[in-house]
Amino acid sequence: MIISIASGKGGTGKTTIATSLALSIEHGQFLDCDVEEPNAHLFLKPEKEKVETVSVTVPEVDMNLCTHCGECGKICQFKAIVSVKKSLLLFPQLCHSCGGCIKACPSGAIKEVEREIGIIESGRVKDIEFHHGILNIGEAKSPPLIKALKKKINNSNTVIIDSPPGTSCPVITSVRGSDYVILVTEPTPFGLNDLILAVEMVKTLLIPSGIIINRSDIGDREVFLYCERENIPILMEIPNNREVAEGYSKGKTLVETLPELKEKFRELFKNIKRS
Amino acid sequence: MKELVIISGKGGTGKTLISASFISLMKDAIGADCDVDTPNLHLLLKPSVISEEKYYGPKVALLNKSKCTLCGKCMEEDLCRFHAIGKGEFPVFNSFYCRGCGVCIVICPEKAIDLVEREAGKIYTGKTEKNFIVYGQLEPAQLGSGKMVVQIKNKARNMALEKGLELVIIDSSAGLGCTVIASLSNCNCALIVTEPTLSAISDLLRIIELTEYFNIPSFICINKCGINQVNEKKIIDFAREKEIKIIEKIPFYKDFAINNTGEIPVISCPESELSQKIINTWKKMLSLI
Numbered sequence: 342m343i344i345s346i347a348s349g350k351g352g353t354g355k356t357t358i359a360t361s362l363a364l365s366i367e368h369g370q371f372l373d374c375d376v377e378e379p380n381a382h383l384f385l386k387p388e389k390e391k392v393e394t395v396s397v398t399v400p401e402v403d404m405n406l407c408t409h410c411g412e413c414g415k416i417c418q419f420k421a422i423v424s425v426k427k428s429l430l431l432f433p434q435l436c437h438s439c440g441g442c443i444k445a446c447p448s449g450a451i452k453e454v455e456r457e458i459g460i461i462e463s464g465r466v467k468d469i470e471f472h473h474g475i476l477n478i479g480e481a482k483s484p485p486l487i488k489a490l491k492k493k494i495n496n497s498n499t500v501i502i503d504s505p506p507g508t509s510c511p512v513i514t515s516v517r518g519s520d521y522v523i524l525v526t527e528p529t530p531f532g533l534n535d536l537i538l539a540v541e542m543v544k545t546l547l548i549p550s551g552i553i554i555n556r557s558d559i560g561d562r563e564v565f566l567y568c569e570r571e572n573i574p575i576l577m578e579i580p581n582n583r584e585v586a587e588g589y590s591k592g593k594t595l596v597e598t599l600p601e602l603k604e605k606f607r608e609l610f611k612n613i614k615r616s
Numbered sequence: 617m618k619e620l621v622i623i624s625g626k627g628g629t630g631k632t633l634i635s636a637s638f639i640s641l642m643k644d645a646i647g648a649d650c651d652v653d654t655p656n657l658h659l660l661l662k663p664s665v666i667s668e669e670k671y672y673g674p675k676v677a678l679l680n681k682s683k684c685t686l687c688g689k690c691m692e693e694d695l696c697r698f699h700a701i702g703k704g705e706f707p708v709f710n711s712f713y714c715r716g717c718g719v720c721i722v723i724c725p726e727k728a729i730d731l732v733e734r735e736a737g738k739i740y741t742g743k744t745e746k747n748f749i750v751y752g753q754l755e756p757a758q759l760g761s762g763k764m765v766v767q768i769k770n771k772a773r774n775m776a777l778e779k780g781l782e783l784v785i786i787d788s789s790a791g792l793g794c795t796v797i798a799s800l801s802n803c804n805c806a807l808i809v810t811e812p813t814l815s816a817i818s819d820l821l822r823i824i825e826l827t828e829y830f831n832i833p834s835f836i837c838i839n840k841c842g843i844n845q846v847n848e849k850k851i852i853d854f855a856r857e858k859e860i861k862i863i864e865k866i867p868f869y870k871d872f873a874i875n876n877t878g879e880i881p882v883i884s885c886p887e888s889e890l891s892q893k894i895i896n897t898w899k900k901m902l903s904l905i
């Protein structure tokens with residue numbers, strides 16, 4: 342069973358929920374798919390066991406074979422290979438690794454080489470297998486790294502995915518294939534606005550979802566009314582708490598500050614499994 | 617004309633509130649909301665929309681069945697690296713997976729496949745009492761957020777040039793991938809809004825590497841001060857090491873967090889301590905751009 346934790350808006354408490362859920366279930370796999378800004382390790386503090394590099398393929402041109410016909414530049418939709426008169430310009434960061442230029446080259450001058458885009462670090466926290474990706478600085482595209490990270494998934498496990506914020510490519514790549522998505526929000530006008538967008542996203546992906554309302558006693562009642570209207574289950578409400586906020590600032594998880602919540606998270610997990 | 621981008625790496629540090637405050641303190645500035653997945657700036661600034669245009673995302677492959685002879689070439693294993701072409705009676709093109717790379721089009725002997733535009737959202741121009749803002753909404757689960765950011769920025773820039781305005785204030789999204797890179801590119805300077813939590817610090821270190829990578833002068837504003845002194849000190853030490861100026865430390869205002877109902881404090885209660893802090897930040901920022 343794969344459960345993703347997502348939210349349209351950043352900073353609502355995705356990582357807080359994901360890490361606490363994992364520590365309450367106490368087994369399975371944890372994947373931090375927020376490869377632009379991975380933070381779950383600050384809370385789970387896994388023992389690092391392995392580091393791998395992740396690469397994508399990009400073209401390399403043998404100028405001795407190139408006849409400057411310009412076909413490669415014509416097929417490339419991303420302006421990653423441009424042929425101007427007697428020279429060829431390559432912009433590897435724009436390349437989508439589609440392989441088009443290689444197929445188009447009549448002289449066999451292009452071959453694919455690997456270009457590193459980031460790393461995957463793996464480790465263990467008690468019985469939980471931990472993996473996260475770290476995207477290299479200046480790298481624009483996170484989906485290839487997220488895909489590589491998701492290859493770690495073993496389907497017989499319970500898998501918790503901490504997904505990046507937003508509603509487009511990185512999030513879709515993270516949550517696609519999940520059995521359930523937990524959306525984390527807070528009861529403010531922004532929280533509601535972004536929740537509605539996140540709900541639309543999971544609906545498009547046809548994944549069942551439920552909501553956790555963080556800092557549930559701040560703001561107003563609109564988020565609650567929305568969930569009721571749309572018939573979206575509210576899985577849990579977590580009140581605002583100074584102790585939790587201070588713990589968070591130090592890298593302390595929610596269930597470490599409030600151990601009584603562990604039972605609630607286990608209950609929540611059972612309910613999701615049953616549904 | 618100058619461009620100032622407000623970034624944070626981590627979400628929820630108060631970026632949008634700072635951006636909205638800065639914009640409302642200006643007259644004749646243009647704001648650009650470059651968080652196209654979940655734009656929030658307009659919720660604070662409440663502009664009236666003066667124009668709206670369709671946004672077309674990356675192109676996608678579309679099959680013209682009447683031309684297809686079922687030769688099977690496009691369905692060959694590994695032809696489409698994005699697994700967007702499925703096998704059926706006819707080839708099935710999945711527009712969610714298609715990246716519009718054009719490989720299938722070149723391979724098709726019957727020219728039965730085209731790349732077509734796909735509407736993926738809207739870009740709005742709004743007017744507030746004193747300023748303009750440009751913002752967009754990408755449809756949920758669509759691709760092409762980076763491209764939309766580029767269009768929003770171009771629009772804001774052109775408006776500023778046309779109207780002879782001095783400044784574009786850009787509110788970036790969280791993270792440091794494609795949309796943030798698009799928000800940052802060509803800006804004159806960046807204000808990084810952070811908070812004294814371990815997560816925010818971890819993200820701060822990475823976002824500073826990014827601004828260095830693109831050679832953009834940056835400044836730091838620490839929001840929510842008081843929740844963790846040790847972490848505050850870490851940020852200050854790190855900024856010193858990197859020679860980045862911390863322009864303001866804004867205390868954590870519990871009342872404000874709790875009553876967060878979409879007001880901009882510098883407008884709704886300009887006399888408050890929080891507002892004074894933000895106004896100060898703005899004055900310092902203006903003198904530095």
Ligand code: SF4
Nearest residue numbers: 417436437439440442
């Ligand atoms: S692999 Fe595709 S995206 Fe990359 S350069 Fe070649 S044609 Fe362009």
Ligand code: SF4
Nearest residue numbers: 407408410411413446
């Ligand atoms: S298609 Fe091949 S031969 Fe033609 S310009 Fe490109 S690399 Fe050179």
Ligand code: SF4
Nearest residue numbers: 696714715717718720
């Ligand atoms: S355009 Fe590229 S990604 Fe889209 S279906 Fe064709 S080969 Fe696949």
Ligand code: SF4
Nearest residue numbers: 684685687688690724
């Ligand atoms: S390559 Fe063209 S003609 Fe052949 S199956 Fe595909 S679409 Fe049809």
